[in-house]
Amino acid sequence: MLDLTVHTPEDAGISAVAGIRVELMAAIEQARRGSTITLDLSRTRKSDSSLAQLIVSCKAEAAAKGLKLEVKAAGEEQSLLSMLSCDSMGERAGGTA
Amino acid sequence: MNDKLIETFLDEAHELLDGLEDHLLELEKNPTDVESMNAAFRALHSIKGSASMFGFDAVGAFAHEVEAALDHFRSLSLPSTPELADAVLRSRDHIRALLDAPETASPEEREDLVATLTALSGKASKKDEGAKAVAAPRSIGQFTPGEFRTYRIKYKPSADTYRRGVKPESLIRELRKLGETSIRCDVHAVPPLSELDPESCYLSWTALLTTSMDAGTVRDVFIFEEGTSAVSIVELDQNDVIDGKEVRRLGEILAARSMSGESIRDALSRQHPIGEILVKELGASPAVVEDAIFEQQHAKNVVQAAREESERKTIRIRSDKLDALLNLVGELVTVQAQLSQTVKDSGDRHLHGISDYVKRLAGELRATSMELRLVPVESLFAKFKRLTRDLAKNLGKEIELRMEGGDTEIDKSVIDVLNDPLVHLVRNAADHGLEETAERERTGKPRIGTITLKAQHTGAFVRISVQEDGRGLDREKILGRAIERGIVAPDARLLEEEVDELIFKPGFSTADIVSNVSGRGVGLDVVKTAIDQLGGTLTVKSQLGKGTEFRLDIPLTLAIIDGFLVRSGSRNFVIPLSCVDSCFERERRNDPERLIVRGKDFIPYVSSRDLFGEDEEPPEREEIVIVSIFDSKLAIGFDQVLGGYQTVIKPIGEIARYVTGVSGAAILADGGIALILDVAALARAHKG
Numbered sequence: 001m002l003d004l005t006v007h008t009p010e011d012a013g014i015s016a017v018a019g020i021r022v023e024l025m026a027a028i029e030q031a032r033r034g035s036t037i038t039l040d041l042s043r044t045r046k047s048d049s050s051l052a053q054l055i056v057s058c059k060a061e062a063a064a065k066g067l068k069l070e071v072k073a074a075g076e077e078q079s080l081l082s083m084l085s086c087d088s089m090g091e092r093a094g095g096t097a
Numbered sequence: 098m099n100d101k102l103i104e105t106f107l108d109e110a111h112e113l114l115d116g117l118e119d120h121l122l123e124l125e126k127n128p129t130d131v132e133s134m135n136a137a138f139r140a141l142h143s144i145k146g147s148a149s150m151f152g153f154d155a156v157g158a159f160a161h162e163v164e165a166a167l168d169h170f171r172s173l174s175l176p177s178t179p180e181l182a183d184a185v186l187r188s189r190d191h192i193r194a195l196l197d198a199p200e201t202a203s204p205e206e207r208e209d210l211v212a213t214l215t216a217l218s219g220k221a222s223k224k225d226e227g228a229k230a231v232a233a234p235r236s237i238g239q240f241t242p243g244e245f246r247t248y249r250i251k252y253k254p255s256a257d258t259y260r261r262g263v264k265p266e267s268l269i270r271e272l273r274k275l276g277e278t279s280i281r282c283d284v285h286a287v288p289p290l291s292e293l294d295p296e297s298c299y300l301s302w303t304a305l306l307t308t309s310m311d312a313g314t315v316r317d318v319f320i321f322e323e324g325t326s327a328v329s330i331v332e333l334d335q336n337d338v339i340d341g342k343e344v345r346r347l348g349e350i351l352a353a354r355s356m357s358g359e360s361i362r363d364a365l366s367r368q369h370p371i372g373e374i375l376v377k378e379l380g381a382s383p384a385v386v387e388d389a390i391f392e393q394q395h396a397k398n399v400v401q402a403a404r405e406e407s408e409r410k411t412i413r414i415r416s417d418k419l420d421a422l423l424n425l426v427g428e429l430v431t432v433q434a435q436l437s438q439t440v441k442d443s444g445d446r447h448l449h450g451i452s453d454y455v456k457r458l459a460g461e462l463r464a465t466s467m468e469l470r471l472v473p474v475e476s477l478f479a480k481f482k483r484l485t486r487d488l489a490k491n492l493g494k495e496i497e498l499r500m501e502g503g504d505t506e507i508d509k510s511v512i513d514v515l516n517d518p519l520v521h522l523v524r525n526a527a528d529h530g531l532e533e534t535a536e537r538e539r540t541g542k543p544r545i546g547t548i549t550l551k552a553q554h555t556g557a558f559v560r561i562s563v564q565e566d567g568r569g570l571d572r573e574k575i576l577g578r579a580i581e582r583g584i585v586a587p588d589a590r591l592l593e594e595e596v597d598e599l600i601f602k603p604g605f606s607t608a609d610i611v612s613n614v615s616g617r618g619v620g621l622d623v624v625k626t627a628i629d630q631l632g633g634t635l636t637v638k639s640q641l642g643k644g645t646e647f648r649l650d651i652p653l654t655l656a657i658i659d660g661f662l663v664r665s666g667s668r669n670f671v672i673p674l675s676c677v678d679s680c681f682e683r684e685r686r687n688d689p690e691r692l693i694v695r696g697k698d699f700i701p702y703v704s705s706r707d708l709f710g711e712d713e714e715p716p717e718r719e720e721i722v723i724v725s726i727f728d729s730k731l732a733i734g735f736d737q738v739l740g741g742y743q744t745v746i747k748p749i750g751e752i753a754r755y756v757t758g759v760s761g762a763a764i765l766a767d768g769g770i771a772l773i774l775d776v777a778a779l780a781r782a783h784k785g
Binding site for chain 1: 266270278279283284291295298300
């Protein structure tokens with residue numbers, strides 16, 4: 001089983017998410033069913049909700065393909081809740097005004 | 098005007114200026130950060146208002162000019178610029194000078210700043226306009242349902258939000274500042290990666306906000322999103338969720354939302370969560386039930402936060418009053434020890450009970466008064482944001498300051514003394530430790546150099562470290578310089594850490610090797626002396642090409658310690674209890690060894706009689722106390738172990754400089770004197 005790691009850059013904000021997506025897509029392509037893809041945020045100093053959105057999206061893609069996405073965060077500020085500045089995340093529709 | 102009121106104003110103004118500095122530094126890093134822009138504006142507005150009220154008219158007038166310039170950027174939703182942040186930072190310094198030493202605040206500087214700010218905002222300063230008042234929200238500790246409102250805010254950023262340079266989470270953070278919030282981010286619309294346009298926003302947020310502010314203020318948070326993103330703000334009927342100061346049950350909330358009483362009673366009669374039954378079996382709308390649960394949880398948070406905050410009210414106390422209190426407690430501890438001794442000698446059982454009670458109360462009083470003096474080290478670290486920013490600017494380097502363990506608490510007197518040594522170390526780190534940006538890139542390092550300030554407790558000490566990811570110490574060159582200066586012999590063979598320690602030697606100037614050795618050592622002997630005088634230690638760890646870390650291990654307090662009382666001859670000694678590892682008794686040896694074996698450890702041994710002289714014939718048996726500090730252990734021989742002893746440290750001033758291993762003195766219950774041992778210095782002097 002091939003486990004793959006994608007490293008995010010120091011600045012993983014909106015200017016970087018397109019590049020990270022390309023790397024994640026490539027890792028998903030390479031990975032076999034049951035493998036784990038690690039998204040390593042330890043080098044990242046700046047992140048925002050666009051990265052959080054990318055992670056949510058990648059988790060969905062990975063799950064659909066029988067893969068697992070693990071996020072290696074360097075600290076609390078790299079949690080999804082922190083990047084999204086929220087206390088909880090909801091899956092249902094209803095956030096629209 | 099009452100002096101105390103002015104003092105309070107000055108204290109608060111200094112706090113606001115510190116906060117303003119933080120916000121401006123953040124704004125410099127993130128020019129589009131609405132949150133920081135608004136916070137900086139609020140700080141200036143508060144300074145302006147209170148300065149005018151307390152008769153500091155020059156401060157009020159100048160703050161108004163600065164506020165007007167900032168408001169111009171803010172109201173037009175313009176991002177900050179480095180020039181604006183710099184001008185407002187310099188204005189902040191000018192305000193500080195006007196407050197602390199008006200004679201040093203030159204009118205020319207004021208005019209220059211006003212001209213710069215006016216030019217930057219591109220319009221005349223708003224002298225005749227009252228700036229928009231941004232009242233601060235009331236504390237949730239004053240929560241009463243009638244005076245606070247709860248809003249449900251739904252924010253769905255437009256798809257192009259990121260491309261417009263807006264960070265939606267920043268607006269949510271701004272919202273958080275208005276009161277107690279519960280915030281949920283809905284991610285259901287985010288497609289799988291293969292379908293995702295990463296620069297489009299698919300997220301939406303639902304927030305519940307309980308605040309004293311009106312809907313207009315809440316709407317202002319999203320003012321720049323009007324017309325582009327979907328924002329709805331609805332005031333909720335709090336009586337739906339809160340009854341007085343109690344949170345209603347979910348069933349009551351749903352009943353108020355026209356769900357039939359019969360359905361709710363039916364659901365309540367079963368053993369499953371009511372919401373689950375209502376949705377799965379009785380066809381209730383999941384959205385209605387989820388909203389009710391979300392609102393109920395928010396109400397619980399509000400009530401809980403209000404309780405906690407009202408229980409945690411604070412008052413300002415002058416630090417000299419705390420010092421006086423601690424001195425009195427110190428005297429009380431000494432008298433209490435005398436009382437305990439007298440009562441013990443008298444053999445009176447009734448008095449013994451009272452004496453024990455006094456001892457317990459004195460102990461609790463001591464612990465509480467010590468806690469009063471503890472302040473988070475964050476207050477010290479915060480100053481370094483500006484220093485680092487200014488150093489980076491002057492040196493033309495890119496430097497990020499990281500801070501860890503800011504909530505670590507330490508005695509205020511220690512914090513005051515630590516400032517200068519830390520300034521020295523941070524300056525050295527920025528100036529000499531970190532490479533130029535081009536050099537970093539050449540060697541494959543991130544462009545931005547990092548300086549990390551870290552604090553953590555280690556027993557009765559706090560470890561503060563200044564670490565950078567720069568070039569590291571060049572030991573070959575340090576050794577060469579030390580030989581050249583005659584600090585070490587040319588044929589000396591030193592361990593790596595011994596070479597590193599050379600940079601702390603007096604006279605080890607690196608002025609002429611700054612360009613190629615990292616320049617460590619500029620005045621580091623001064624830093625080391627300051628730390629030694631605190632009873633602490635300064636050490637350095639370095640790796641060539643990777644960086645250097647200076648570690649300052651400082652006693653948590655300089656006033657009272659839990660000690661371990663021992664005696665040799667007629668002399669008494671106190672060892673800080675936190676340093677005592679173990680003790681045992683043995684036959685005294687006429688020719689004692691240099692090392693003793695305990696388990697697998699070889700521990701250096703020294704007799705207190707050898708250290709401090711002897712005035713009586715030694716007893717046949719010897720008490721060995723093994724002390725442990727950081728990574729070192731030392732076995733010290735005494736005549737007698739007397740046990741635990743709470744000790745008020747009395748400084749012995751200059752004498753301590755000439756006696757290795759003594760950091761202070763203590764007055765004992767019988768009026769005698771005990772020397773407090775400086776375990777770190779002893780361990781260093783007898784390192785195996």
